[in-house]
Amino acid sequence: MAKTSNSGGKNGVRIVVAGDRGTGKSSLIVTAAADIFPTNVPPLLPPTRLPQDFYPDGVPITIMDTSSNPEDRGKLAEELRRADAVVLTYACDKPVSLHRLSTFWLPELRQLEVKVPVIVVGCKLDLRDEQQQVSLEQVMSPIMQQFREIETCIECSAFKHIQIPEVFYYAQKAVLHPTGPLFDQESQTLKPRCVRALKRIFILCDNDRDGALSDAELNDFQVKCFNAPLQPSEIVVVKRVVQENLVEGVNERGLTLTGFLFLHALFIEKGRLETAWTVLRKFGYNNDIELLDELIPYSSLKRAPDQVMADGSKRPLEYNPFLGLIIDGQPSCMMSVELTNDAIEFLKGLYELFDADCDNNLRPQEVEDFFSTAPESPWNDAPYKDAAEKTALGGISLDAFLSEWALMTLVDPARAVKNLIYVGYPGDPASAICVTRRRHLDRKKQQSERNVFRCFVFGPKNAGKSSLLNSFLRRPYSDAYTLSADECYAVNVVELPGGVKKTLVLQEIPEDGVRKLLSNKESLAACDIAVFVHDSSNESSWKRATELLVDVATHAEDTGYEVPCLIVAAKDDLESFPLAIQDSTRVSHNMGIEAPIPISSKFGDFSNIFRRIVSAAEHPHLRIPETEAGRSRKQYHRLINRSLMFISVGAAVTIVGLAAYRVYATRKNSSS
Template identity: 75%
Template sequence: MAGGGSAAGKGDAPTVRIVVAGDAKTGKSSLILTAATDTYPPNVPPVLPPTRLPDDIYPDKVPVTIIDTSSSPENRGKLVEELKKADAVVLTYACDKPATLDRLSTFWLPELRRLEVRVPVVVVGCMLDKRDEQYPVSLEQVMSPIMQQFREIETCIECSAFRHIQIPEVFYYAQKAVLHPTAPLFDQEAQTLKPRCVRALKRIFILCDLDRDGALSDAELNDFQVKCFNAPLQPSEIVGVKRVVQEKLQEGVNEQGLTLTGFLFLHALFIEKGRLETTWTVLRKFGYNNEIRLSEDQLPPPIKRHPDQSVELTNDALDFLRRIFFTFDIDGDGALRSNELDDLFSTAPENPWSDAPYKDAAEKDALGGLSVDGFLSEWALMTLLDPVYSVENLIYIGYAGDPSSAIRVTRRRRLDRKKQQSDRNVYQCFVFGPKEAGKSAILNSFIGRPFPEEYQSTTGDQYAVNVVDLGGAKKSLVLREIPEDEVKKLLSSKDALADCDIAIFVHDSSCEASWKRAADLLVDVASHGEATGYEMPCLIVAAKDDLEPYLTEIQDSTRVSQDLGIEAPIPISTKLGDFSNLFRRIVNAAEHPHLSIPETEAGRSRKQYHRLVNRSLMFVSVGAAVAVVGLAAYRVYAARKNASS
C-alpha cells in the first residue's frame, strides 16, 4: 500500500484553523510572520490579524489560517473565544526562559482542559538561537513527562524565527495533527492500534475481500490500492508488501494472500513510521470521519416526521438481520451468545447494546443468549429511539442497500385514531404507576426475568422489548417504565405523549393509597393528552392479585374505568405468573386506538364548549347568510322600483 491523499479537518471545514497561544514574549507573532512571509520581521505588532499561509505550502494543499493571541488579562475573553474555535493549538514557550516552559504544565495545558478545548496540541520552543549553548537540553528528556501527563500533545518541536530553523515544520505538524490525528488511531503508551481503528479496518478488509476467503488476493489488493490511492500496485510492489509482512509476522500472509492480521500489521507499521496519512486516506475513502464513525453523507438524511410519527425497520432490513443472525449463530443453537454477538458487532465502533437503554432490554435464554425474536426486538427498540444510529450500525455489520431503504416512517398516530386502525409493527407502551405498584415486575416478566424477592426502586426510564404473537401476526412491543417522580417532568413538555401508542396505569390492588395515586396519574396523563391533541388508549392494571385486595378496590377501580369510558381493570399476579393475556391486550388496544381513550371531566367540558361555540358560529353564519340574501333581494327590488319610475 502506498501513502497519499488529503482530507478535510474538524467538521470537514475548508480550512485548518490553528490558534497560537502562550505567555507574553515567547515569540508567537515572530513565528507566524516568518512562516507566512519567509522573512524574519524586525518590527512585530503586539497581536497579528488572522494570517493565511499559501495554499500550496504543504502537500495536502488544505488552506491554513493562523490566529495570533494575546495573553494579557484584558484580552482574556478574545483568547477563550479563539481557543474554542481552534482545530489545533500551538503552545509556545521561550527556549531561553525555563519559567515559560513550566507554565505549559502549570497553566496552559490545564486551562485548555478546563475550557474543554479537545483538539491536538503542538508544543513549540521558540527563540532556539537564544539558548545558552553551554547548557544543552534534550527536548525528549524535557517533554517526555509533560507528554505522559497531557496526551493531547501531538508533538513537540524547537525553532528559531531569527535563524529560520524549523519554522514551516511547526505549522506542518499542526496541520497534520488536524488532518491525520494520531489519537483516534494509535495508543502511544501500548504501541498498538486502538480498538475502534481495528474495528474500522476489519470492516474495510471484509468489504475488499470479495471472494470471502479471509485474505486479500493480489487482484483484491490492487483494487483496494486503486480505490484508496488512485494508482495500481505493480506486481513487484505486491510481492514486496507481502514479504515485509511475512518477515515480521508469518500469519500475516497465507496461500490466498494478505490476511486480516497482516492488513492490520501494515497499518500499525505505517503509523509507527509517522505515515498516518496512509491510514487516514483509507478510512476516509470508506466514509469514516475523525471519530472513526461513518460520516453524515454515508447515513440517511435527517428524517422529517411529526412528533407522533415513529420509525421502523423495513422488510428489507429485517430480512438482512435474519440472515446475519444465522450467519453468526456459529453453533446453530438458535441463539446468539455474548461472544457471537461481539463477533457480529466487531466491525462497528462498539457493541451498541452494551449500555442503557439497550442493555438487558430484550429476553435472553438461561445461558444469556438472544433468540431471533430477542435480536430483532433490540433492533426494533434502537430504531424507535434512534433511527439514524440504528441504520449506522446496520451499515457497520454489512447492510449494503441504500441506507434510506432500511427504515420507514409510520403514519401519524392522530390519523390512526381517525381511521380506527394502526398499521405499525412496533408499539410503545408507557408504564405509569406509583412506587411499589409492580411496574418493574411487569417489565421483567415480559422479557423472562425471574420475579425479584426484594423491592428495588427504579431511577430513570427503563425499557423492555419483546415480540407479541397475535395468532400468526407478530408485533414488537416496547414497554417504557416511567418512575412516579419523573411524571411531572415528562408532562412539562407539549409533545411528551406524542410517541406513546398506549399507556397502562399499574396499582397495587391490596393498597388503597396505591390505587388513588394511580387514578390521579391516569387523570393527569389523560388530561395532558386531551389538551395537546395526543390522546392515547389507556388500560388500568390491578397488580399483586395474589394478595388480598383492599375492601372497596373492585368498586373503586370499576367506577373510575366506567367514568372514563375505558376497559375494566386487568387483574395480574407477576409472582404467580398470571397475566390475563396482558401483553396481547396492550397490543390489541394499540392496534385499535379509538376504543380505549379515556375522557376526563375537563375533556368533556372542553368538547361541550367547542360544540357550543361551533353551534353559535353556525347560527351567526346562517343569520349572516339570511342578511346577505335579504340585502340582495332589497337591491333587486330597489332597482326594479327605480326602473319603473
C-alpha cells in the same frame, strides 16, 4: 501505498501560538508567513493567514498571536478555546521557559478544557548554550508522558530559518490527521475503534469473502483510496514487508486481516498518519471513527408537509426519550419508524451466521462479534442494555435479537441505520426503514397496521411497574423495591391468536417524571397505548394512579394526541383494599374504558395482559378515556354546532320565503 492529500472536510485550520513573553512567538509567525526574520515586531500581531497552497493538504491556516500579559488572560483563554491546535513556545536559551510549560501552560490548557493537539516548539535554537547540549527527546520525554495531549515537539530558529515551516505543518497535520483516535502511544497499538473500522473496510474490499485480499483486490483498494494503481512489483514488496514482520499476515490467498491491520499500524508508527486517514475518510469515517451523518438516508423518512422547515431544508434526526423521533426540530407527531422486511431478513441471516452452534442463543461474545465492525456494540448502554429477554444461557434468542433492533429503530432510527451499514447491510440504506401511517389516521380507520407498538407505563412508586416490565422479559419475581432509571424499557415479541407476531415496547415513566413529560405539548405523540398500574392492595396507590390517568387523559384531550388506555391492578395475590371493585368500576365506567385488569407478577398470573395491550393498540379508537371536562367540552361543541345548524336552516327558510314572496308580488303586479 501512495499518499494523497485529505483535509477531512475542514475548510481551514486555526492555530493559536502561546507561551511566555520573549520566547519568540511573533518572530516565529512572521518568519513563517513572510520568509524573512523581522527586526522589529509589534507586541501583538494581527491574525496571520497562510495561503491555501502553503502545504500539500490545500487547507488555509490562520495563525493567532497571543499576549502573555496578566491583564490579557481573558482574551488568551478565549483564543485558546477557539483553537484547532495550540503551539506552545519556549526559548532554548531560557530553561525556565521550558519549565513553565509543565508548571503553568499545559495545566492551564487542561483547566480551560482545551482538548486539541499541542505542538511544543523550542524557539531561538541558535542562541542555546553549546556547552549545555541535550537531546530534545531526553528533555521532552517526561513532559510528554505526563501530558498526552502533546502531539509532537520541535526546535527551530527564526533568525537562522531552521525548521520554521515544519512547525505549522506539524500543527496542521495534527488537526487534519490526528494520532489520538487511531493509535495508543502508551501500548503502541491501534485503538479499538480504528481496528473495528479497518476490519469493516477489509471485509468490504474482500469481494470473494475468502478472508484475504488478493492482488487484484489489493489493487482495487489502492485505486479507490489513492487514485493510483499498484504495480505488481509494489504488491510483492508490500506483502514481503508484512510477512517478514508477521508470518500470519499473508497466506496463499493474499493479505489477511491481521496483515492489513499491521500495515496500517506500520504507517502510523512511521508518521504517515495521512495514509491511514485517507483510507478511513474514503470509506466515510469522520475524526471520531464514525460514519459521517451524510451517509444516513434522512430523505427516506418521508415528511408530512407540516414537518418540513420553512426553507425546505431537512435537519438531522434527533431522539427525545419522551417524544421519540424528532424530525427537522419537530416531534414526529403521529408516526413511527420500523425496519422493512428486507432489513429483517438480512438480520435473520446474520443471526444464523453468528449463531454458530444453531441453538437459537446468541451469547454475549457472539453479540460483540456481530458488532465487531461497528465503533462499539450499541446495546451495551441504555436504553438497550437489559431491554430484551435473556436465555437461560445468558444470550438472546432470534426474537429478542430482532426486538432489540425494533427498539433501536423506534427510538433512534438514525443509529439503527448506521449500525445496519456497519454490519454490512447490502442494499440501499433507505430500503431498510419505513415510516408507518400517522396515529391519528389509525384512529380514523379504527385499525393500526404497524408491527411495533410503544406503550407508556404510568403509576405511583412501588405500584408494580418494574415488575410488569420484568415479567414481560420473563425475569424472576423479586419482592425487593428498586428505584427505576429515567429510561427503562422492555421489548419483546407478542404472539397473537392466529400466530401473528407483533413487537411491544414497554417504557416505564417514573412517577416524578410525569410532570416533565406532560409539560410538553407533543409528549404523547409517540405513544400507541398507555397503561396505568396500581397496587390493588393499597387505596392511596389506586387514587394516585387515577389522578395520573386523569392528568394524561386531560393532556391528550387538550393537545389532540389521544391514546387508548388500560388500567392494571397489580399485586392481585394480596387482599384488595375496601371498595376497590366499586371505585374502579365507577372510574372506568365514567371514563369509558374497561375495568382494571388484575395481575400477579409473584404468581405469574398476567391475564394475557400483553396480548390485551397489543390488541388495544391495534384498535386505537377504542378505550380512549374521556374526562368530565372533555365530555363537557364535546357537549358544548355539539350544542354550538346544533345551534349553527338551526340558524342555517332558519336562514334558508327565510331566504326561500323571501324568494317566494317576490315571485308572488311580481305575478300580482303583472296581472294587474
